[in-house]
Amino acid sequence: MQYSYSRVSLFNDCPYHFKLRYIDKLHEIKQLDANNALLIGSALHEGIEKGIPTMLENYYNQFPVINNAQVHEAIKLEAMAKKVIDFLEVQNEKFTHEYVIDTPEFKGIVDLIIHNEDGTVNVLDFKYTNYQENYMGSEQLHIYKYFLEQQGFKVSGLGYLFIPKVGIRQKNSEDLHQFRKRLDDELSNKEPQFVQVKYNSLKLATFFHNCLKIENAIEYPKNTSGNCFGCKPKFKPDYLEMITGEKGEDVKMALPANKRREKKIDTRPDIWIYGDSYTGKSTFVDGFDDLLFINTDGNTDNTTSPVIQIKDTVKKNGRIESKTLAWQTFLDRINDLETEDNDFKAVALDLYEDLREHCRNYVFDKFGWEHESDGGYGKGWDMTKREFNNAIKRLKALGYQVIYISKEVKDEVTLKGGMTRTTFRPNLDEKSSNFTTGTVDLTMRAFITSEGERKLQLSKERNVFGGGRFNFLEKTCALDMDDFLEVLVDAQEASHAKQTTKDRVAKPARKRATKKKDVEPEPDTNEDGVEVDNNGEELAEKPKRKKRTPKKVEKLVEEEEVDDVEEDDEEEEVATKTCYWEHEATGEIIKVKKGESLAFLATDTFDPSTKAAFDAQETEEEEVVEKPKKKRKKRAAKVVEEPDEEEEEDDEPEEVEEVEEAPKRKRRTRKEA
Known part of the structure; x- marks a missing residue:
């Protein structure tokens, strides 16, 4: 098992909650209070390292929607992060932020390494708290010193930078402006405080002894230290797989088998x-x-x-x-x-x-x-x-x-x-x-x-x-099941391609047909890169979705392996269907028809794009030369490659009969308004 300071610390406080998190691996529902310690701490570290704008952007993005409580916490974060940055600038030293120690036996993140002129380093950890005494006996810095020296660092000093909290609340007698003025006054009087820590090798011995206790643990009692926050109702973790009894006791529901699931395209998300x-x-x-x-x-x-x-x-x-x-x-x-x-x-x-x-x-x-x-x-x-x-x-x-x-x-x-x-x-x-x-x-x-x-x-x-x-490629889509499933699959395929195509040509983005009612599709042709067989019929890679009856298509995402030895260099890679690529530097989107060369991907950087983005680019160019709107409409009509879905549904009444045969899923007749 790979240990960390926080993992061992949790075991010392409460073996029961250690087991739920690290052995049972229950899914903890994130607490989204504006002053959540984990979110605040993460944001503060980010602000010190990457700057105030990045900190505020990422802090707000942790929440489903912004509210006044989050604005108040952001005001505090901004004020204190600026003071820490000013404190560090005075030191006039070289810094390494968020250094990761990752060995087979230990993993930890060092908040700040200060590089001294004599080749030694000082190790600094940030604590956003008003209770300094709770951390002075901690093993954390002593453990970091040991593992950093194993990696060749010469650690000459340890210390905490305590960043004070301001916990005032708005009074009933003051409006929002008055409260925020009082908040600014409180923040102006607070300053970070550096406290040096003397190295103690016994702290390191205690840590390794606790690791051995975890290895040999058989029972996992609750709150053995009396300091477990998770055992207090106010701070109790909320696990998705656990319900709470009438007396507040935890009741674990049946867990799935501990087996890895295959990655699939999810078309039935919650x-x-x-x-x-x-x-x-x-x-x-x-x-x-x-x-x-x-x-x-x-x-x-x-x-x-x-x-x-x-x-x-x-x-x-x-x-x-x-x-x-x-x-x-x-x-x-x-x-x-x-x-x-x-x-x-x-x-x-x-x-x-x-x-x-x-x-x-x-x-x-x-x-x-x-x-x-x-x-x-x-x-x-x-x-x-x-x-x-x-x-x-x-x-x-x-x-x-x-x-x-x-x-x-x-x-x-x-x-x-x-x-x-x-x-x-x-x-x-x-x-x-x-x-x-x-x-x-x-x-x-x-x-x-x-x-x-x-x-x-x-x-x-x-x-x-x-x-x-899901990281969607589009900001919005039509309130239509077919359109939603298209962008949902696109998002998952793009995400998977981003992870698995670093050293190979990325899979082209899926081509989305433009839906346009009362417009007949053009006859099948190769002019726009549409695939046809010998009889002139369009080749579909998978069945088209039918209106209001989308299949549960949980398509297995195949992991494409990169061969150590390239295949025959003389075989030029070509597009297997019409695809679109966006140049990373210029943002220009190009269209590659079926059979055309993809050799340009080896000499420059392109990202997969969509047909909709290409059409939007073409429309902008046409507007510059002031082409008539009729021509744009005519061009848009050409991209309709699928028959009208309502007509397709009318041609297959058999599926309606099949639904009626299942009594539990019998569709009700829609009432007329």
């Missing part, structure tokens, strides 16, 4: 989609196959997937009246999904915030409360949170694709300079929202443009709640 009313969120989600709607608002006229209504119900048996709360109905349906065989592949919760409110009412009814405060300070809210989070984790553990649907709300955030910005976020409280983002692969906003186009926000925007694990 999604949280939100937007204003009547943007078409539910209709879009209805495009997923084998979907079960769990609906709370009764608005199902525009969807055709099977649906379960979640609402309070009252039954009368003579004079006896029984009531079943909506949340209990939801829990019963989760139990059904856990225990009964079915052929659903996806579950959509519509509306997600309604379920959260049903959960709240359920807890109130159970304990006879009218508000969370009736349960005691903090405990009432915590019980509601626990009940809700446990149910969502149970649903997630079943292996279905899970989709949350919410409405949106708007907020106003005041930036540092006083300018306000409108932000968009789901209609849910902040802590529940942060928990939810940790359970999905992607959070997207649906919206309607001023031209009336329905869109999905894909890229990360500071004022739009969103983000996820």
